[in-house]
Amino acid sequence: MTFNKLLARFKPNQANTSPIVVIMQSDGVFLSEKGQQEVSNCDVRANNWQKSLAQQLSSYPQKGRQVQVIIGSHWYHTYQIETPRIPKSEWPQALPFLLKDVISERVTDIVADGLELPSLNKTTAYVVQKAWLLQLRSIVEESGHELSQVVPEELVWAQGKQDAESYVLLQRSRFHHYRVSAFSQGLPLFHRTIRTVSGPVIQGDNLGLDVDSLALELQRSLDYLSSQLKTGAVHKLLCCCDEESEQQLSLALSERLSVNVVPLVEQREGWAGELLARIAVQAQTFAINLYPEYLKPKQEHLSLNRVAALWGVTMVCLLMASGYSSYVMKQKVAVIEQLELQSESLHQQLSEKQAALEAHRPSPVKAAAIARLKQEIEAKQDALKAVDDYDQKQQLGYSGVMNALATLGRNDISIQNIYLDQDNIDLSGLARSASAVPNWVGQFKQEQSLVGRTFKTLKIGRNANDIVMFELRTRPELASLKSLVNNGEKVTASQVKEARQ
Structure with missing residues (x-):
């Protein structure tokens, strides 16, 4: 048995269940599982997301599951930089130093990862506070689970319209600002938060001046996309906004913009966080992980309890081996003693037989006399045979x-x-x-x-x-x-x- 196999016996068994997907929005925490459509949520009160997250994770009785966290845009910052000429495996550790001139925090206080945009020859860097990330990990571990990945919500919205190669999305969650994002081939190319307009802009049947202000900001973003990003003319705008009728909003914006505005999902139910959770559980992988390997706790395979248990098992095995060896040794010693007694008895019998043989061995004088007598007997037998032959021949005669x-x-x-x-x-x-x-x-x-x-x-x-x-x-x-x-x-x-x- 190799040492790795021995260590594997002391490793905790991972539950053979699908990972948990957590959506952390400004208005609540939404939970689902990979491959499932059911979503549970808990509203965030007074910015106390820690309590809401712990409450949601505690609802899963089976512990030891992987947790994938999708964080809202208010938890991270994005920066566009020139693509680093270093291996991508080194980006998580190198990006904080490349961003030190554009951020106010110390490089040791942030965690960053990057997404390369080949069409723009640029890289989008995503930055999150290290202290907040460690706090998130602590809550997940205290709930009996394991944090596996932290993904910005932009990468999930990029997979919200599988049948469209590129599109522009107007999105707003409860208690948050409007946000314009552009996606192409499943990658986020552009995003902008509209802070000058507070939602919802449609309340009942009343259309206020905020709709015009929102349309003006959207037109500016669309013009930028058409000119600067070289994506071509934008003909359709998708919307997914909470707390207002998406049908009325789409109609109002279509009248004020040069593009057609339609809802992202027809007859959507629930908050945007629920829709985001349903998209995330169907997604395969994400290109960004703000929880790098160097932050993951090193699993101590040889903890004090395991070492003590290993020593205990080793001592028991040694005692059992020693007892078995002593038992076998005693049996062998008994067999050896019995064989030695048999050997002594056989040696004694051999000595007696040799003495008897010496006693019955004839003397040389008697042996010589016996030989002479045998020769004399043979000579007399030959003479008798010659006489018999002569008598038979004489009986025949020549007549x-x-x-x-x-x-x-x-x-x-x-x-x-x-x-x-x-x-x-x-x-x-x-x-x-x-x-x-x-x-x-x-x-x-x-x-x-x-x-x-x-x-x-x-x-x-x-x-x-x-x-x-x-x-x-x-x-x-x-x-x-x-x-x-x-x-x-x-x-x-x-x-x-x-x-x-």
Whole structure:
């Protein structure tokens, strides 16, 4: 397990709920949730926005939720400056120093962020008091939630008319001045607060001189937009004003201006803060965040309580590991002792067996005597076997062979010499023809005494009188063995011994 995974177990679990959207206007605090249309509000009394905000946040029983705050124009100031040539990630820390010549506060007392306007080659800087921002964070945290983003309301109004690429909006909330803003491609390009006219300018059916004054200020703003900002001629003006009939206001202004004036939302219900909340919960992201990362509290993953709990868990694990190791060690020691006892018993048995073996081992004298007696017994057994073989051969005799030769007598064969012993028979004589000899030998298988007899050599020739001579030998001659040796064939000692006999 890695250290990060171990720390993750001690982190508080974030509630899997949608963020809370807070709209802070001069007349009240409005709350809603991302993806929802229901809006709750609490009026601000005697500029006591802290109490109203805490009251609204306490109505959510589920704690630990992200809070996105949309602040009204009276909470922040805007300045148009040249676009800084530094990475945008460094703007929150660099903009206070770039604005030090146009603001009266110290750079350490403000928080700023910027929105680049590519069409104007300018950047709009949004500035808010750091002390007020920290107070806002404190109220959100005391309510059990977490502040995630602070957005100027201009960026929300810029997404109020999704079907229009650019438009001009006249907006007024309760207890506040009229405000003219121009938007293009979802970005605020121009804003102006009309402080010379107090609203509402339409009260019932009466149209006072304030309508003319308001129309005059609006015409000036429209002329500026057409000439200076190069946005082209403005043909339509949208209005969203509290405490007066937007239909009557649109009609009255259309008669006095060169553009058509229509309400932002037909048949709007509730205050402008409620409409602003419904727009904010549908928006995805905003390009401005006046609550930068360096102001967010650093979460201490290793707090004192968590460290103490971690040490406690570690000690318990160590004690459990130590106890288990001791238990296993005791079992191993018992097994070792038992094996040592078995080893001693086996060594003792081995010693006893070796002593018994030494006691039963014969002496060399007795072993030599036994060997001599075995040799003598083997010699006597060989002698008895030779005597038995001789008796069997003597019982056979030579009469059977002689009778068989006499029985096979022929007119074309004349035997002159016969040599017989226990294993061999040699015959020689005369024959009428050379072919008579093989025919005569082939008849040996008809006689019991001659069957199985084989001859090593057969010689057939003629004598001085031109008579056929033959010689059959069961023993090879020395001359024949010599010729075999000359031809490279193997000759055994028994063959040589037979040839010499």
